[in-house]
Amino acid sequence: MRIPILKLHNYLLISIQIDLDDQTAIQFQEDLLNKIHGSGATGVVIDLTSVDIIDSFIAKVLGDVVTMSDLMGAKVVLTGIQPAVAMTLIDLGIHLQDVPTALDLEQGLIKLRQELEE
Amino acid sequence: MDFQSCVNIKKEWDIVGARQLGRDIAKKIGFGTVDQARIATAISELARNIYLYAGSGKVCFEAIDDMNHKGLSIIAIDEGPGIEELSQVMEDGFSTSGGLGAGLPGVKRLMDEFDIVSEQGKGTEIKVVKWLR
Numbered sequence: 001m002r003i004p005i006l007k008l009h010n011y012l013l014i015s016i017q018i019d020l021d022d023q024t025a026i027q028f029q030e031d032l033l034n035k036i037h038g039s040g041a042t043g044v045v046i047d048l049t050s051v052d053i054i055d056s057f058i059a060k061v062l063g064d065v066v067t068m069s070d071l072m073g074a075k076v077v078l079t080g081i082q083p084a085v086a087m088t089l090i091d092l093g094i095h096l097q098d099v100p101t102a103l104d105l106e107q108g109l110i111k112l113r114q115e116l117e118e
Numbered sequence: 119m120d121f122q123s124c125v126n127i128k129k130e131w132d133i134v135g136a137r138q139l140g141r142d143i144a145k146k147i148g149f150g151t152v153d154q155a156r157i158a159t160a161i162s163e164l165a166r167n168i169y170l171y172a173g174s175g176k177v178c179f180e181a182i183d184d185m186n187h188k189g190l191s192i193i194a195i196d197e198g199p200g201i202e203e204l205s206q207v208m209e210d211g212f213s214t215s216g217g218l219g220a221g222l223p224g225v226k227r228l229m230d231e232f233d234i235v236s237e238q239g240k241g242t243e244i245k246v247v248k249w250l251r
Contacts, residue, residue, distance in 0.1 A: 021134045022166075053137060053155055055162035056220040084155035091156060092163075092224035093210050 003028045005035045011043045011112065012036065012074075013105075017050040025061040032065055036074045043112040044069055047105050049080030059094045066099050075115045077101065079108035124178040125165075127196075133165040136177045143179050144190055148250055156228040157190060157248055163221045164194035164244060170215055172198020172241065188250040189230075197241040204236060 001024050006013045012035055018024070032044065046062070048054070054062070066076040077100045081089075089096065100115065102108040123143070125136040140161040144154045161177060168175035175196025182189040206212050210223045222244075226232040231247035 019134055019138065022130050052151075053141075053158045053162065055137075055159050055166070056217060056224060057162075057166060059220075060217060082155075084152040087152055088155045088159045088228065091227045092159065092220045093227070094220055094224075 001027075002031065005032060007035075007039055007041065010041055011045065011109070012039065012041045013045050013047070015047040015050070015105075019053070020051065020058050022057055025058055029061055029065045029068070033068055033072065036069055036072050042074055042116055044074055044076040045079055045105060045108040045112065046076060047079045047108070048085070049082070049104070051085065052082060054081075054085050054089060056092055056094060059089060059092070059096065063096055063099055075100070075112060077108040077111050077115075079103065079105050122178060122180045124176045126174070126176050127165050127168045128174045130169060133162055133169060136165040137161040140177070140179055140190075140192065143181065144248075147181055147188060147190055149190070149248070153248060153250075157192075160225045160228040160246060160248075161192060163225050164192070164246070167221060167242075168194060168196045168198070172196030175241075182247070189247055190250075191245065191247045192229075194244045195241070196243075200238040200240055200242055201234075201236040202238065204234065 003014060003016055069076045079102045081101060100111060102111045125132060125139055127136060137158040141154050141158040144157045165177050178193045180191040182191055201207055207222050225246060229246040230249050233245045236242040
């Protein structure tokens with residue numbers, strides 16, 4: 001399964017709406033980096049509103065893709081993390097401290113604009 | 119004890135299958151969304167450990183329905199190499215697979231009870247329980 005990546009001006013938008021297995025997560029990581037490279041996007045929003053579980057592996061993949069994108073010059077914001085998911089992540093001991101987040105897609109785009117100073 | 123069902127863990131996709139079944143059972147027992155997420159996440163970690171370190175095994179679920187106690191018991195069993203240093207794997211940040219090392223200590227925090235028995239060359243059995251409040 002592939003997660004669709006949409007381009008909007010110089011941003012990429014992703015809404016994850018499936019229960020992520022490891023393979024799909026890794027594939028997504030690669031797809032996103034290729035898409036950043038190909039499109040020259042400067043900002044990325046990954047919306048997690050429909051994701052009801054993030055375990056340590058998925059958290060690592062998401063955290064890594066933020067760092068990797070940053071290396072390539074694109075800022076990533078994670079949006080829409082559910083209350084139950086936030087609580088579970090902290091129980092797991094995962095803080096995702098260096099990862100920019102926002103309440104929803106709209107706030108995420110505002111945050112991106114601030115980060116990119118546009 | 120209400121019912122018992124098991125998911126065999128052989129391929130990576132079984133991790134998703136196990137946590138989906140576990141979440142369904144948790145929902146039926148009456149757990150709220152936060153505890154459902156905790157239970158599903160714990161199952162994911164346990165099933166991934168089986169897949170990564172033992173190759174195959176199973177995760178079994180049992181609804182507990184005593185007079186004054188309701189809950190979900192989960193057992194993860196494999197016949198893998200066993201865990202050499204149990205105290206080490208229970209430390210936050212310890213990993214041999216390049217992961218976050220959040221797995222087992224995380225599972226312990228997500229659930230109410232946690233028991234692990236591991237014998238080198240024979241396998242590992244982890245039993246966790248979440249009580250309905």
